[in-house]
Amino acid sequence: MGKYHGKATTVLRPRTTKEVSDIVKWCAKRRIGIVPQGGNTGLVGGSVSLDKEVVLNLGAMSNVRSFDPVSGILVADAGCILESLGDYIAPHNYIMPLDLGAKGSCQIGGNIATNAGGLRLLRYGSLHGSVLGLEVVLPDGTILDQLSTLRKDNTATHNVMLALPRFDNILPLFQAVKRDLGEILSAFEYIDRTAYDTAVAHGHARVFTDEEMQGAQCFVLIETSGGNNDHDEQKITELLESLLTADKPLVLTGVLSQSPAQFASLWALREGLPEALQKEGKPYKYDISIPIADFERVVDSCRDQLKSRGLYGDHAVSKVVGWGHIGDGNLHINVIAKQGYTPEIEQALEPFIYEVVSSLKGSISAEHGIGSMKPHALHYSKSSASIEWMKKLKETFDPLNIMNPGKVLP
Ligand SMILES: Cc1cc2nc3c(=O)[nH]c(=O)nc-3n(C[C@H](O)[C@H](O)[C@H](O)COP(=O)(O)OP(=O)(O)OC[C@H]3O[C@@H](n4cnc5c(N)ncnc54)[C@H](O)[C@@H]3O)c2cc1C
Known part of the structure; x- marks a missing residue:
């Protein structure tokens, strides 16, 4: 999208869990912020270092640790590319329970961190339901091993x-x-x-x-x-x-x-x-959940909103399009700014879209997450009580606030 520009001076590429732990301990001691980064395909700026935090890129951790063709349980490093995992298990007649356009670059760790939805959610449910266990490095460097290893598919x-x-x-x-x-x-x-x-x-x-x-x-x-x-x-x-x-x-x-x-x-x-639209200009991307019956009306209302501000046409926004996953009420709205992003277009779209979503009791982020793009808008789909509890949970795990500071929570 060209919307977020990283400011990191340092990118670290650990190869083992122990190395991740060492890095995190070192950063915790010095209160250095860390941005975990997978395939960097996220669309809300979650994997971008906005304030010179260290980037901890998982790309060098790309080993499959085990696969059991009987139970269908796969244990893999966070940095494994989604498509490579699909290729790995295909000879055993298995598929991954999620599929998305970014599969050739996104990593399983990034998919799980964002609870990616994608094209097969209708059939296999939320990705978190397919995750049996995790090995995680906590923000103080402790390794928490909760890898447990049941599920199969053959299609x-x-x-x-x-x-x-x-x-x-x-x-x-x-x-x-x-x-x-x-x-x-x-x-x-x-x-x-x-x-x-x-x-x-x-x-x-x-x-x-x-x-x-x-x-x-x-x-x-x-x-x-x-x-x-x-x-x-x-x-x-x-x-x-x-x-x-x-x-x-x-x-x-x-x-x-x-x-x-x-x-x-x-x-x-x-x-x-997404790629075809990108060729026509800079895309404003909204990934919302609303009742299916309102999909078309909401896309039309965005277009009307831009028209009413004189921003629709080749001089500003050339297209407003919608597509999405009907099964889970997830609509992707893309607004194509032919001449690039401008404050006028952004002000016409926000908070307009978030208010529409809130009036329909929907979610401002169906599957792409909150990242650095939407913390200011979180209150349109989460109550203040929910946000307070999210903050308390974050403080429990990350009291120094070194883990991806400034993302998700306002
Ligand atoms: C063409 C295209 C199509 C897409 N289609 C979909 C779709 O259908 N459904 C959907 O849900 N998304 C979609 N996306 C968005 C994106 O691909 C997903 O959010 C994906 O899960 C991100 O994975 P990643 O490895 O690229 O993570 P990144 O973009 O690198 O990171 C995303 C977030 O996860 C965190 N993170 C990454 N790795 C780890 C880790 N190992 N540990 C802890 N935190 C981590 C980062 O800090 C960041 O906050 C699409 C993107 C593109 C470009």
Whole structure:
């Protein structure tokens, strides 16, 4: 995003837990702030040293310690790249229980620190539910070993992209899909028309013909992950048939992937949205949880807000787009500032978006965390009592406040 600029003079890359502990002890003694850093893909400035804190980068701790193909338990260093872990377990017919566009760079330690959501939350639940234990270095350097080692998965995957004539069809569609696919439904992703068009304009393979695109207002990408390939394929094929032949169809058309390459290409379009938008200007990114029925209205209201301040158009904001994970009510709003970030645009967006979220009783951070971007806005989705308790917890573990000072808490 080019929004946060690190001021660190020192980056340390420990290779073992003992080395992490030594560094933390040394810093604690001298009251030097530490910013733990994983793949540095976070979008809220959490891994950036804003006040010359030492950066403790985990990239050199990238060993898999063990994998048990019977129980499916993986023990890995914090610095292992998410995609590498997926590659490591794939020959045993396993997958990681989370998937996100940044998988080629983000690290498992960073994923757990942010409780990353991603594309498969619908199927596998919150990442914290998949973490059986942790080995942590506390802010005084003590190593707390709570690694305990149960869970497995073994899957066949399919996907289908659907074009919808109107956003209002999403909720009944989600209900129908949940009813027909049941437990094999693993992702249900929403993409608005502008986001889709931007991805295609920047090189992603077109899914629908020009004729099919007429009247398409938004899109849904559905993935199944079940244990029986033939059964799963039959279920998703029957779903598509019944959607297309219904008396009052909820969808205009749909494309079911017919090969691993097409499966990957549908996902690439969805996962490539941030990068495609980035090519058009500087993105303001909001990652919020709100009721699904309000997704489109909230994106439209951001656009209207910018228009009312005279900030919409090629001279300022050229696009406001929305996409997200329907299953957990997580909407990503991206506002593209064609000529770069400006205080006027920021003031038009904030606290406007946070107030909208608060009025809908949503969360200002669905999955990207608070970092250094949102501490000032935490009160829009956490009560003052919650914030006080969060501060007390932080003080208990980190009384010197050397661990990532200035992040999360106001
Ligand atoms: C293209 C793209 C797509 C994305 N999609 C998603 C998505 O679908 N869902 C989602 O949730 N996020 C998404 N993100 C955001 C980001 O990838 C996640 O937050 C990811 O979990 C961060 O991992 P990281 O290793 O890069 O952590 P970093 O960015 O390096 O750090 C994030 C935070 O975790 C802390 N941290 C990192 N490692 C450790 C450690 N070992 N111990 C303690 N603290 C640590 C850092 O101090 C920082 O506060 C996306 C980002 C990009 C660029």
